Amino acid sequence: MRKIVGFFVLLFSLNACDDGDFTIESFDFTSATTNSCNSGESGFFIYKINDNEALILQIPETNFENEITPTGVPRTLSINSTNKVIYRLYNGDLNTNVICNTIPPANPTVTKEWNALSGNIEISTSVNKEVDETTNASEITGYTHSIVLRNVNFDTGNGNQQLFTELVFGDYVTSSLRQGDFDVNIAQCGSDNSFLFKIPVIGSSTPANVPPQAMTLRIDPNLFVAEVTPENQPRTALINGTSNFLQLVYYNDIIGSEFLCASETPTYPIPIEEFNAENGVTDVSGIIEVTTTIEYEIPTDNQSPVIGHRHKIILKNVTMTKVSSPELQISFNLGNVYEFGEFVILL
Known part of the structure; x- marks a missing residue:
């Protein structure tokens, strides 16, 4: 099987459903930025792009709540028909317009798609601040949501499945509410x-x-x-x-x-x-x-x-x-x- 240069530099077991073959797949999206489509709408999802590859996480936007999670206690979602993880390989380079377009463009097209069958999505949220070193005033600027996928089993097609015990998706940042300009007169x-x-x-x-x-x-x-x-x-x-x-x-x-x-x-x-x-x-x-x-x-x-x-x-x-x-x-x-x-x- 062709080695895919993609999302996570990790080695995991492959449970094949044909002859019990064992293969290794690796993904590496570590340098890719997390972006989103359809914020505020029902079709919201986040994704990462690496040349002609995309890793898509489609979950309700409300799961990226601007509230800190306790240490070691992430929000946990089960992968199912509502919470989806999808890997895609295209026949050309990608950009936001290709991923977010409601009408798929003629090119590039998807040449391979893996859909996660099961597993968990863990989201750990921390707060981001800016501090003025002169006045010691600080302001909350946003929240970072660190995402890890655990025990994710992909349907790779042709009756094959691939199990990843841990995949670090990366960070997704949401903005916070900000203060307005208050006048000195009260x-x-x-x-x-x-x-x-x-x-x-x-x-x-x-x-x-x-x-x-x-x-x-x-x-x-x-x-x-x-x-x-x-x-x-x-x-x-x-x-x-x-x-x-x-x-x-x-x-x-x-x-x-x-x-x-x-x-x-x-x-x-x-x-x-x-x-x-x-x-x-x-x-x-x-x-x-x-x-x-x-x-x-x-x-x-x-x-x-x-x-x-x-x-x-x-x-x-x-x-x-x-x-x-x-x-x-x-x-x-x-x-x-x-x-x-x-x-x-x-x-």
Whole structure:
């Protein structure tokens, strides 16, 4: 049998159904990138290309969930009529248009196809982050799904089968939801100084992975005293999950102040991902600082009357952790110093 240069540099047993012949097949796609077709549709699949060869994994896209799997406990799927593994050899070089085209092109054409009859698909998911070395701020950029196929038995045609005990398919990366551009000016619900929020502008040019969102801060109103704070002596408190509670929520549709200030929690839009701030530690993390200055009537000059006090809120070393999986610590840091914003309390 012709030796196929393909997907995995491994040696395995071949159980042939004819004369009990023993042959070796090897695959090597290690330098190939994993791509996908039909994301968001029922015909979704991922694949790798190596010249004129393709290895295709067709499983529901929901199996690539943006949640970390515990160490040694991957998501496991049985290969069946829903979860398919297919190897193909073509008579010419391949590209994405050939693989993803709903109407097969005239050339190249498939000259050999192996369909997996049984086995398991294991998916282990980890989180990807970018870290700013200057500010120590981090952001979740996506998730890497490492895929291993175990005890996969291929139908190679002509009554033959090939068993691979372990095949490392490789990594498939999905993007994460991202923060929008929050303005430094913050809003409140009427005269309630204990609940403050920011909503970034979402427009037609906003990337798809930046959904409608809000950053909210429940804060002890006693931090907002009508007195100027001495230089470098802000009022301080710690995030504690109750009276001082910071949250970032992504929604499935546009939200506004009416939504956030409603007396009863609206049923729509629906939160699709939530991050809560971890409780603070004195002089270490989760610190809230409030600096107060005098706000004058515009234009500001020596004759302008005082109209209120401007309160600037700074957050220091705040870690935000995903609500759906706090034990797995899917989290990011707002940085050494994060300017939540400022607002004015009128006299």
